[in-house]
Amino acid sequence: EAGVVQSPRYKIIEKKQPVAFWCNPISGHNTLYWYRQNLGQGPELLIRYENEEAVDDSQLPKDRFSAERLKGVDSTLKIQPAELGDSAVYLCASSLDRSTEQFFGPGTRLTVL
Amino acid sequence: EDKVVQSPLSLVVHEGDTVTLNCSYEVTNFRSLLWYKQEKKAPTFLFMLTSSGIEKKSGRLSSILDKKELSSILNITATQTGDSAIYLCATVGNTGKLIFGQGTTLQVKP
Numbered sequence: 001e002a003g004v005v006q007s008p009r010y011k012i013i014e015k016k017q018p019v020a021f022w023c024n025p026i027s028g029h030n031t032l033y034w035y036r037q038n039l040g041q042g043p044e045l046l047i048r049y050e051n052e053e054a055v056d057d058s059q060l061p062k063d064r065f066s067a068e069r070l071k072g073v074d075s076t077l078k079i080q081p082a083e084l085g086d087s088a089v090y091l092c093a094s095s096l097d098r099s100t101e102q103f104f105g106p107g108t109r110l111t112v113l
Numbered sequence: 114e115d116k117v118v119q120s121p122l123s124l125v126v127h128e129g130d131t132v133t134l135n136c137s138y139e140v141t142n143f144r145s146l147l148w149y150k151q152e153k154k155a156p157t158f159l160f161m162l163t164s165s166g167i168e169k170k171s172g173r174l175s176s177i178l179d180k181k182e183l184s185s186i187l188n189i190t191a192t193q194t195g196d197s198a199i200y201l202c203a204t205v206g207n208t209g210k211l212i213f214g215q216g217t218t219l220q221v222k223p
Contacts, residue, residue, distance in 0.1 A: 098209025
């Protein structure tokens with residue numbers, strides 16, 4: 001069974017540029033999560049989807065971050081414009097539903113110069 | 114505010130040693146606690162614990178939850194260099210949101 005797929009794996013951009021990350025969850029997983037992980041820290045939830053609906057986006061900086069999960073399958077996370085402090089690994093995870101274990105993708109390492 | 118704290122933050126041992134990693138939590142409407150292993154990429158799932166006092170085992174790894182003490186331990190026996198990683202503890206409340214601790218970095222020397 002294929003795991004969670006993310007692309008790109010690495011991205012280097014200059015500040016004020018836009019960037020987008022893509023995630024395809026495990027087939028059949030209704031719940032999808034985006035996390036941000038800073039160096040030396042555990043992942044922090046940015047947004048959680050149940051099917052197409054964003055049910056928890058309280059930690060998403062809405063002035064510059066946006067996400068969508070059209071058709072309830074794959075998802076895109078966008079930052080516009082990027083700031084130096086956005087440098088981190090962005091992880092996508094999925095689970096059957098909100099009460100089962102989450103499986104993580106390989107992440108996208110973003111460097112903002 | 115929900116919080117998960119892990120200790121120690123880092124640990125260096127030699128192959129063959131046994132290690133115990135700790136996780137304590139303060140979570141509203143606690144449902145489960147999860148352990149993940151993170152090498153140079155994504156966290157990989159190890160255990161999910163929901164009931165107090167029941168040990169879960171997978172090879173040389175085992176974990177147990179103590180709901181009275183609001184804590185969990187992860188044991189690794191006969192450590193190997195391949196066990197070197199960051200071990201993450203996370204809790205889940207009613208909302209399904211995972212709250213992670215800061216992780217324990219384990220280095221196993223040959």
